[in-house]
Amino acid sequence: MNILLVGSGGREHALAWKIAQSPLLKRLVAAPGNPGIAALCETRPVKATDVAGLVALAQEIAADLVVVGPESALELGLADRLEDLAIPCFGPTERAAKLETSKAFSKAFAERRGLPSAAFGVFEDTAPAKAFLGRFQPPYVIKADGLAAGKGVVIAETRQEAEGAIDDMLGGKFGQAGARVVIEEFMAGEEASLFALSDGATALLFGAAQDHKRAYDGDKGPNTGGMGTYSPPPVLTPELTEQARRTLIDPAVSGMAAEGRPYRGVLYAGLMLTESGPKLVEFNARFGDPECQALMLRLKSDIVPYLMGAATGRLGELDAPLWREEAAICVVLAAKGYPEAPETGTVIKGADQDFGEDVVVFQAGTERDGDGALIAAGGRVLNVCARGRTLKEARERAYAAVDAIDWPGGFFRRDIGWRALG
């Protein structure tokens, strides 16, 4: 098979690493990829937002399957264009990706389909939005409606702070993404990321992980795209997983089909494990990053039949995927200044040394400079991943590798996995 993989982050490096191991693969091309991905397969300098360029590339390489990493391409309708050409695409159409790209849509969908999630209201004007706050106790949850790169959510401890966030968002701080705000009930509990593949009709659970969203140790500092993950998360017991499948995943997949938006790809349910069971924080139309990295280290089955099955409506023919017994962890190395103003261009040494078969370093925001040195070119830069018989062993291996990488321009959290390890 010829596969085109779209994206350039650590998630896509992990997908490329796993896809490249498939005996079904003939040719893998990544667009645009990164230096880590380029060590595994061909790369082409076509951006993930260049839909016409990606479609042309899929045709040029006679792609049997296009695997879309980031949501940006989905929001621009890449899956729709490929569908027009009958090229199988792992990733939902623009209308189905609304589950992620519009919080107003996904909240209303969750309400219509009876999915357990927070009470909410959607507003375009400040006065009714502020009045709505009166329904809730602090803390208040205020979200910009559209994609705001993970920075569109404010958890405000006071009414005054909440009103300030409403003024900021409706005042244009997030551009078009903040033209509407969603105000939600605060849900208390531990979070977990649950993944399911869907072919439009059937859903198949595809692993779970726990992320660490805050920038610094002890869950301090600003929210980020994720500073580290581990899988499986013991807090998401088999019973809770089954409950989430029954109350959230299955009704979401059948609901999207019933509403004429069949969902093909990976459905990422951000869960809050509350006292009254798993509730939906949000859906995403893609794998989590860096959740995907930890999942790929544990996935024993060939991933290609699953990606293809989801893209072509044949998931029902496959058994549940097999996972290794070991635990996996992913530690993100970010550029100093991330998430506000990451410093790029700093030199990274030792990222591509051989750490043994249980440690894999995925690259995210990296580039080669004119001399071939690896340099930082983004916020999250490296993902140091490890497996172990226990999470503790995986964590020790990962941090030993982190300590062997020489990058004064970076920082990372020392406490990934703390909820499971104490």
Ligand code: AMP
């Ligand atoms: P989102 O972008 O919707 O995933 O929100 C980012 C983060 O804000 C989530 O991962 C949660 O930690 C937190 N959050 C969002 N909505 C709620 C809520 N209703 N109650 C509590 N925490 C929330």
Ligand code: GLY
């Ligand atoms: N790690 C969280 C996300 O991918 O949205």
